[in-house]
Structure formats: structure tokens, C-alpha cells
Amino acid sequence: MKKLFSLMAIITIISVSNCTRIPENNDPIIGIWSKVEFAENSETGRQTYRQEWIFNDVYLGRYHSYDGNQLTVKTDFSWTQDKGVYTISYPGTDMPAHQVSMKNSDEGTVLEDVQGNILALKE
Known part of the structure; x- marks a missing residue:
């Protein structure tokens, strides 16, 4: 009887593992996006400010600011993503959410907010 239960358990595990496929996400936003700004400072010279968004395929990502x-x-x-508009939310922070869309420009592919400001450039 133990052999029968063991065999049925193995068959169940194999059949369940074959049915649970994660759909592939090929959204064009996946990757690294960044924005670099430069400021002149009389004390330190030229200062660089960089923001970076790393989008992954499970609708999550990591934001860095330097x-x-x-x-x-x-x-x-x-x-x-809803009808070409991406909403980026930062739960657990006081950072406001961004609503952006992808546009092609002379600089490359950019994320542009609803006011037409460039949020980031795809690397």
C-alpha cells in the first residue's frame, strides 16, 4: 500500500509541476532606464545626479538615485501597463507614482510623462 501511495504522490507532483507555467513577459519596458543631470557647483565643480529604474518581467523593479x-x-x-500607459508605484515610500508612456526620440527610446517631460532614457 505504501508503494501505491508513493507512486501516486510522484505522479501528482509531476503532473502539477507540468501545468504551472509562468507566461513569458516580453514588454519593451523591461530593462534599465536612466536619467542623468549635471549641475555646476562653485565649491565642488560639476556635480552629477543619476536616477536609475530597473524593470523586470514580473511587474517589479528597483529604483536607485545617486x-x-x-x-x-x-x-x-x-x-x-494599461493601453500603452505605464504606472510606476513605490509602495512603502512617500515617492509619488509616475504615469509614463514610451516614445521614440532622437536620443533613443524614452519614458515620457503625461506633461511631455522625459523621465528616463533606455540604456
């Missing part, structure tokens, strides 16, 4: 070489913000985010 002041020069110093990491100032590191947080996770979630994203959704």
Missing part, C-alpha cells in the same frame, strides 16, 4: 558616486535612494517599485 548624488555623484553616493547612493542616496534605493527602493523597490511595481509597475503596470
Whole structure:
């Protein structure tokens, strides 16, 4: 009887594992997006500010903000897509959500907010 239960358990595990396929997400937003700004400072010279969004295929990502070489913000985010509009939310922070769409420009593919401001450039 133990052999029969063991055989049925193995068959059940194999059949369940074959049925649970995760659909592949090929959304074009997946990848690394960044925005770099430069500021002149009389004390330190030229200062670099960099923001970076790393989108993955399970509707999550990681946001980094750098002041020069110093990491100032590191947080996770979630994203959704509805009719070409992407909503980027930062749960657990006071950062506002972004609503952006993808556009092609002379610089490459960019994320543009609803006011027409460029949020980030695809790397």
C-alpha cells in the first residue's frame, strides 16, 4: 500500500509541476532606464545626479538615485501597463507614482510623462 501511495504522490507532483507555467513577459519596458543631470557647483565643480529604474518581467523593479558616486535612494517599485500607459508605484515610500508612456526620440527610446517631460532614457 505504501508503494501505491508513493507512486501516486510522484505522479501528482509531476503532473502539477507540468501545468504551472509562468507566461513569458516580453514588454519593451523591461530593462534599465536612466536619467542623468549635471549641475555646476562653485565649491565642488560639476556635480552629477543619476536616477536609475530597473524593470523586470514580473511587474517589479528597483529604483536607485545617486548624488555623484553616493547612493542616496534605493527602493523597490511595481509597475503596470494599461493601453500603452505605464504606472510606476513605490509602495512603502512617500515617492509619488509616475504615469509614463514610451516614445521614440532622437536620443533613443524614452519614458515620457503625461506633461511631455522625459523621465528616463533606455540604456
